[in-house]
Amino acid sequence: MRTQVVIVGGGPSGLLLGQLLHLKGIETVILERKTRDYVLARIRAGILETGLVDMMREAGVAERMDKECFIHNGTCISYENELFAVDFHKLIGKNVVVYGQTEVTRDLYDARDAVGAKTIFEAEDVQIHDADRDAPYVTFTLDGAEQRIDCDFIAGCDGFHGISRKTIPDNVRTDYEKVFPFGWLGILSETPPVHDELIYANSSRGFALCSMRNEKLSRYYVQCELSDKVEDWSDEAFWDELKRRLPEAVADKLVTGPSIEKSIAPLRSFVSEPMRWGRLFLCGDAAHIVPPTGAKGLNTAASDVHYLKEGLVRYYKDKDSEGLDSYSEKALARIWKAERFSWSTTNMLHRFPDQSAFDLKMQRAEIESLHHNETAQTWFAQNYVGLPY
Ligand code: RFL
Ligand code: PHB
Numbered sequence: 001m002r003t004q005v006v007i008v009g010g011g012p013s014g015l016l017l018g019q020l021l022h023l024k025g026i027e028t029v030i031l032e033r034k035t036r037d038y039v040l041a042r043i044r045a046g047i048l049e050t051g052l053v054d055m056m057r058e059a060g061v062a063e064r065m066d067k068e069c070f071i072h073n074g075t076c077i078s079y080e081n082e083l084f085a086v087d088f089h090k091l092i093g094k095n096v097v098v099y100g101q102t103e104v105t106r107d108l109y110d111a112r113d114a115v116g117a118k119t120i121f122e123a124e125d126v127q128i129h130d131a132d133r134d135a136p137y138v139t140f141t142l143d144g145a146e147q148r149i150d151c152d153f154i155a156g157c158d159g160f161h162g163i164s165r166k167t168i169p170d171n172v173r174t175d176y177e178k179v180f181p182f183g184w185l186g187i188l189s190e191t192p193p194v195h196d197e198l199i200y201a202n203s204s205r206g207f208a209l210c211s212m213r214n215e216k217l218s219r220y221y222v223q224c225e226l227s228d229k230v231e232d233w234s235d236e237a238f239w240d241e242l243k244r245r246l247p248e249a250v251a252d253k254l255v256t257g258p259s260i261e262k263s264i265a266p267l268r269s270f271v272s273e274p275m276r277w278g279r280l281f282l283c284g285d286a287a288h289i290v291p292p293t294g295a296k297g298l299n300t301a302a303s304d305v306h307y308l309k310e311g312l313v314r315y316y317k318d319k320d321s322e323g324l325d326s327y328s329e330k331a332l333a334r335i336w337k338a339e340r341f342s343w344s345t346t347n348m349l350h351r352f353p354d355q356s357a358f359d360l361k362m363q364r365a366e367i368e369s370l371h372h373n374e375t376a377q378t379w380f381a382q383n384y385v386g387l388p389y
Contacts (some may be wrong), residue, residue: 009158013284015108045101047295049386052302069099132278180267208245267291294342
């Protein structure tokens with residue numbers, strides 16, 4: 001088999017790239033290790049920057065999103081009983097959109113089916129060959145038989161645990177990493193959201209987040225120990241803990257109910273440089289991870305897709321490789337800023353095991369500055385809604 005671009009990974013970055021390239025007449029094959037149902041059962045991001053919303057429109061997959069999404073003009077932050085809003089619209093005239101990653105992924109799969117582009121599920125043992133030469137190819141096993149696809153380029157969209165990044169030799173690659181000493185325990189419940197905006201809560205018991213998917217579906221998180229297991233947390237224990245971390249007036253309004261999903265995610269900052277090796281280009285979580293506190297993971301994946309799509313279109317249309325040559329540099333410049341925002345927001349809102357009384361005072365001063373200083377709020381708003389591409 002031969003194609004122009006092999007995309008390893010059928011998550012949101014691989015699918016979005018595939019759709020945008022298809023619209024420009026560039027042929028792709030997506031290789032996904034899992035089944036479609038498995039990919040669609042993963043509950044992850046909920047907040048889309050307008051850059052990603054615009055790309056969904058460009059890809060022609062925005063119809064349901066435009067109907068069902070919720071526009072959020074700001075977000076709320078609380079510390080003990082204090083609650084304040086950062087009004088993005090008032091500060092910088094921008095907003096974000098609430099629409100689940102699961103729905104983004106479903107819309108992209110439906111669109112890919114509709115145009116008849118090839119996706120191979122349950123592709124095992126995917127391996128990238130000769131990415132640093134002129135004629136790269138990818139091998140994999142399907143139903144026990146070895147397969148080969150020759151191609152011009154490979155997009156490594158296979159997430160943090162994928163094989164693409166590891167294909168780049170150690171002496172070419174530098175990894176930068178910070179692992180946070182806690183995780184987030186998240187639940188999804190068919191209950192109305194406690195507030196019309198998200199609430200990021202700093203409390204002496206640890207961080208909490210009140211988020212949502214729609215007016216009947218809520219997503220809540222509490223900071224937990226890395227050693228915690230989902231089975232250790234009954235729904236009742238979760239709701240009790242969440243209430244204790246929210247301002248009383250919010251906790252009193254919280255509607256609780258059975259969880260329909262419960263999971264624990266560790267928090268990590270990670271960047272691998274460069275994001276290109278020969279004809280292999282890394283996109284999204286394959287190259288970088290942020291702690292979810294700034295809602296940046298899916299959104300940085302989208303900006304990578306934007307730069308890579310531009311580079312590939314320019315290559316095929318004008319025989320000009322400048323966009324591909326500058327891909328890694330352009331993508332990384334934006335990513336490091338999103339890394340900084342996610343890291344600083346995580347530091348401002350969580351309890352750390354070794355925090356001294358001095359550290360706590362600094363954290364409090366930082367939140368109070370954000371509460372009362374419009375310049376600090378403007379910086380927060382610019383980063384939260386997403387820096388320009
Ligand atoms: P994904 O989604 O991990 O998809 C990678 C795909 O590649 C497949 N794969 C392979 N396929 C073939 N061969 C192999 N060897 C393979 N290895 C892996 C996998 O099965 C998978 O289908 O990466 P992608 O596409 O780069 O997308 C990144 C986003 O999923 C991620 O950044 C976000 O979910 C992060 N994130 C959030 N991002 C936001 O922008 N806003 C948010 O509000 C937000 N909230 C979150 C989040 C992530 C969370 N968790 C669980 C980590 C909240 C949470 C709790
Ligand atoms: C979510 O709704 O899952 C969500 C929202 C905002 C975040 C992280 C996760 O910062």
